[in-house]
Amino acid sequence: MSKELSAALSAAEKIRDQIFPEASTCMLAGSVVRGDATAYSDLDLVVVFERVENAQRQSFTFGGWPVEAFIHDPQTLEYFFREVDRPSGVPSLPNMVSEGIEIPRETKFGSLMKDLASRILEEGPLQWGQQERENSRYAISDMVEDIREPRNTAELRIVVANLYSAIADHFLRSQNRWSAKGKSIPRRLMSVDPEFHKRFAEAFEAAFTSDDTADVIRLCEHVLEPDGGFLFQGYTRDAPKEWRMPDA
Known part of the structure; x- marks a missing residue:
């Protein structure tokens, strides 16, 4: 001890x-x-x-x-x-x-x-349904568009930081595995798939240290491919019917 x-x-x-x-x-x-x-x-x-x-x-x-x-x-x-x-x-x-x-x-x-x-x-966690998968695909797709031609370095780094959690979560949840958050993400990815963890770590290291997002974008493509890839056209998300003010 x-x-x-x-x-x-x-x-x-x-x-x-x-x-x-x-x-x-x-x-x-x-x-x-x-x-x-x-x-x-x-x-x-x-x-x-x-x-x-x-x-x-x-x-x-x-x-x-x-x-x-x-x-x-x-x-x-x-x-x-x-x-x-x-x-x-x-x-x-x-x-x-x-x-x-x-x-x-x-x-x-x-x-x-x-x-x-x-x-x-x-x-294990509650399994993702089709809507959860599409919500995640859409969110990641939207962030990827933001880093293809970022307006400035500050916005780029904010979006890359958000993608860090989003991609790890999609990779794990889409396989019906337990996910992780914050500083636990690298440890969880390593325990599930060391090869993916290495690719993930190298892609985000390049993005965080030199603002090179090419490998992060390729990583997103790889993770989303089994669910149909990037998503924009045809995506819908319904708000709950009770989300309205009552009639006067």
Whole structure:
């Protein structure tokens, strides 16, 4: 066990004892558990009680550690798994529970929560329908047109940054795989398809460092090709019928 993980576990146990003594389980998760923490990484804790009035996220500092605590009971935890993370396609909370280390030791209650998280991860995200695929294709197509002949460097870099997430999400979700967001994107792509991750990283490196978007555009073509390529002509998207002001 590394010194960083040992220190994090010690701090997490004190947090449980002093702040959440009535919790049924407390799990340390995140970068310190994965082994890729930095000097500025926080402690991610999933704290599960028998019953809470509502789920809650708390941010505080303890013993020099910045802490993010995700407070739940079994019902709110399952709700977030099924009604928040599965539709979003990003399994933030199931991953934390599945990979988390129980503090101070494993419990039957904690094992049940981990089993639930594992089942959700095995089920995968909600599958994209045709409309979701077309919405993603259209959004990416629109951004690609913006970088073919950008008005200025500032706009180019903003659009490239947005494409970074959009392309990764389409690549993963169109295969009915769990997606990722933010700094987790490279790690997720590497775990799913190392060859694609390499191509993705090189394309965006060129775009970010030298404003050369040729490989990013080719990458977009490659990712969208199985769904029919770029999309503009014939695209429609209906607003909900209830989106209207009532008659006077």
